[in-house]
Amino acid sequence: MDALDLARWQFGVTTVYHFLFVPLTIGLGIFVAGLQTAWHRTGKEQYLTLTKFFGKLFLINFAMGVVTGIVQEFQFGMNWSEYSVFVGDVFGAPLAMEALLAFFMESTFLGLWIFGWDRLPKRAHLACIWAAAVGSNVSAYFILAANAWMKHPVGYEVVDGRARMTDLWAVLTNPTALAQVPHVIGAAFIVAGGFVLAVCGYWMLRTRRTGDGGMWRGAARAALVMTALAGVLVAATGDTSAKLMYEQQPMKLASAEGLERDTAAAPFSLVPGVEIPAVLSFLATNDPGATVQGTEDLQRRFERQFGPGDYRPDQTIVFWSFRVMIVFGLSTVGLSVLGLWLTRRRRPFPAWLSRALLLSLPLPLVAVTAGWLLSEIGRQPWTVAGELLTASSVSPGVSLAEVATSLTLFTLLYGALAVAETVLLTRHVRKGAAERAPLPAAERREPSLMY
Amino acid sequence: MIELWFAVIAFLWTGYFVLEGFDFGVGMLAPLVSRNAAEQRAGLETIGPVWDGNEVWLITAVGAMFAAFPAWYAGLFSTFYLPVVLVLAGLIVRGVGLEWRGKVTNPLWCDLGIVVGSAIPAFLWGAIFASLLFGGVAPALLGGAFTLAVCALHGAVFLALRTTGPVRRRARTVALAAGAVTIPVAVFALSSLGTAPALAAMAALAAATALIWRRREGWAFTATAGAIVLTTLAVFMELRVRPLPGLTLAEAASGPYTLTMLTWIGLITLPFILVYQGWTYWVFRKRIKVPA
Incomplete structure (x- = not known):
């Protein structure tokens, strides 16, 4: 074990962990915005209830995405200083653009949305959740463009041992990025759809005897549509990615197939x-x-x-993560297509289907994790394909003891937060959309979504 | 172009320290100015809608450093590895604390996270920059003590400005105490810089304390914000030639093409950001009513 190995472990652990929350932020934000739009359009109280219910779950998760994301931006400089010096000229630009074009919008408008229920006109308040949700999706584009450049560097030349950007447009329209962006965003919508389906499945089971699960049925149908559509997108762009891999990353393709x-x-x-x-x-x-x-x-x-x-x-990881990604991802999508068929034209959700929907929470999370392992371990031994080796990317001045300390700290902290987040989400799902009776505006001075 | 981007990064760090400075202060002091759960909640609500947006100034400053001065970015964060790890840990527990405290049955853990997670970065940013300028442990401790005290003062003034009733009254008392601590620390910390903006920052801190004494909360807040602007300016003036020991600004910089592209992007986006962030402060401009 040397500092390089631990730095790789740390990057892997913190990134995979970060990406457990990110897809939910990306997909659930849009879903909540859609619910609020439905409330705005129809005035039906159940859409407001659902907006607040899923909005709360969204916020619990959003916090984790934000705080684990900050670590990512510092980590390149902290642990991978040689990499940062080599790529900064090219790789830094999309990161700066992500902050300027996406993060400001996301965080500012989300703050307005959380606290603005009574202080903003209804229409402006609705626009805030859309702005925040669009911000999340835009951020995905920029970070994925940066990531795609590592696998298929374009629009640059190497001068004095550093990459120099020659064409920003080429970096932003890298074909690898254009295939990867819809693939990852689609996958995020499957994760979010799966999350909503699991929650609705749970509530449809609980309300089966009382018969007041109509609201959950509606939400589940919407999530089924979202998941199935996202599934088509992910499958199509996965195919494009494979074809690009044949041209650009033949070693990854061969390893994924054991050829x-x-x-x-x-x-x-x-x-x-x-x-x-x-x-x-x-x-x-x-x-x-x-x-x-x-x-x-x-x-x-x-x-x-x-x-x-x-x-x-690593042949074993790349080979098996490819299969896990496909099988787990496709089974979620398959479940959603099956669900759409079985519940067509107002047919009720069979109890076994509601039970099966509980699986749609873990399945896509495993799939996206496997997808990242395939994507990034499959890139090894390079950080920038054909230009810079991982072994030459690490910070020379950071000692084994320092990385061991930070890895331990992050692992313990992240572990504790994972437990807290799970408990918190579970408790709020169990509690349900309790504040069902709408309060008159005067009594709603302290909206339920506030701190 | 290199000078311009150095100025942009100084601007982004300044924005970060001014805005997050009072977030840190409020986070540290909220338990101190409240006697019950409702007051505690009201105290934190002063930063509720804005703290996350304020933190993006840091993300942007660091992202812009990465893009415009990769060697500076890489050198700074790998040199101050463990302090930066602790800053990140602080920001993590503070962030989840703020977001989760209204959604848990007992917010004690969240409140602890907010206090600790605000105090650690408030101290360490000063320690990191002081150590960057002067090297060694003693300047780092002094720099950390200075930023911790200034954030406390800045946050206390902000609390006094944004609340009513007993919270506002206590915040003023805390601000006076923070001012009494900050001024001597500032004399030591800023005189080691000795430049005009550093001395002006000292004067601004004294003025802020006097203004809060005279109950001029708005002006006092302007003065603390001014002190932070002047201090950051003084620090970045020192870094202008060599942002890191053994590294010149020109060596650290990205190529002219990248800097030109970044300039266009900044010119297009920054006005919008300033407008909509400003609008947030306008929407939530009313004092937070503390329930009696």
């Missing part, structure tokens, strides 16, 4: 030993006969190009 040698009409491996002929070639190129490069042959070519070294990422 060792350059192979014509390459088969798609379901699990080790079970293969469907020519499907990988077809998925990667639309041509079932095309040759897909294999890890061992790529290794030989990379050694010739970049010098001695191991250019293969």
Whole structure:
């Protein structure tokens, strides 16, 4: 174990943890804005109740996304100073744009929304939640553009050992980013849809005998539509990403498939030993006969190009995370499509379906985590593909003891907060949309969403 | 262009310290100026709608450093590794404390997180910048004590400005006490800088204390904000040639293309940000009524 290994662990742990909350922020923000819009349009009290109920859950989660996100922005400089110096000219710009164009909007308008229930005109208040939710989605675009540049650097030249940006537009329209942005945002909507479905499933089970689950049924139907649509988007952009991977990141593709040698009409491996002929070639190129490069042959070519070294990422993690991502993600989407079919034209939710919907909370969270492992471990041993190795990116002046200290602190803190967040969310879900009776405006001086 | 971006980053840090400075102060002092749960809540509500937006000034300052001066960004945060870790830990517990305290049955843990998570960064930012300028432990402790005291004063004045009744009265008393502590600390801390803005900052802190004595809360707040602006200005004037020991500004900077692009983006976005953040303060301009 040296400082490099621990720094990698720390980045992995803090990033995966951060991304448990981010997708919920991205998707649930829009969902809550949609609920409030429905209330605004129809005036039906149940939409207001749902807005406040899911709004509260959204805020509990939002706090975690924000505070774990701050760590991310400092961590490049703290642990990866060599990386930061090399990429800052290019990589820093989208980060600065993210703060200027997204974070200010998100945080300011969310503050206005939380505290503005009685102080803003209804329409302005509704606009605030939309501005905040759009801000979250815009932030995803910029950070993913920065991330895509690490896998497929464009719009730059290397001068004196540092990347210099030559074309901001190229960085922002990197094809890798354009495929990745809808893929990740779509996945975020699946996570958020799954979350809403699990909550509604729980409440439909609880209200089954009393028969007042109509409100939950409506919310669940909306979430089913959202999840299914997002599923189509994620599948389509996943296909685009695979084709780009064939061109731009052949080592990742080969590792994800366990393909060792350059192979014509390459088969798609379901699990080790079970293969469907020519499907990988077809998925990667639309041509079932095309040759897909294999890890061992790529290794030989990379050694010739970049010098001695191991250019293969961890084969086990990359192979299995790819499968976990697809299976867990698709089963959530499948569940939502099935749910839409079974409850078509006012058919009730069968109890077993409501129970199954509880799974739609953990399934997509596992899928997005696996997706990031595939994406970022599959990029190894590079931080910037073909330009900078992870081993050369770490801060030279930060000692093993320092990283061990911070990793321990973050792990303990994050662990405690995970427990607190789970307890808090569970308690509020259980409590339900209790403040059902709308108070007259005069008594609503202290809105339920306030501190 | 390099000078311009140095000025932009100084501006962003200034905005951060002015705005988050009173958030930290309010966070630290809320339990001190309240005698019951409703008062405590009212105290924190003064920053409720704005603290998260204020914190984005930090995110922007750091993001802009990364983009415009990568070597400065990387050198600063890897050099002050453990203090920065503690700042982040502080910001984490403070953030969740503020967001969660209204949603838990017993907000004790949240309140503890808010106090500790406000005090730690308030102290450490001063320690980090003082250590950057002068090196060594003693200046760091003095710098930390200075920013901690100034945030307390700034926050107490803000509380007095934004509340009514007993909370407002206690906030004024706390502000006077904070002023009495801040002025001698400021004399030591700022005289080591010795420049005109540093001396003016000292005068502004004295003026703030006098103004809060005379119950001129708005002017007192202007004075504490002015003191923070002047102090930040004094610090960044010192950093102008060498933002880090052994690193010149020109060496740290990104290329002209990137700086030009950043300038356009900043010119387009900053006016909007200032307008809508300003609007937030306008919407929530009324004093928070403390229930009797």
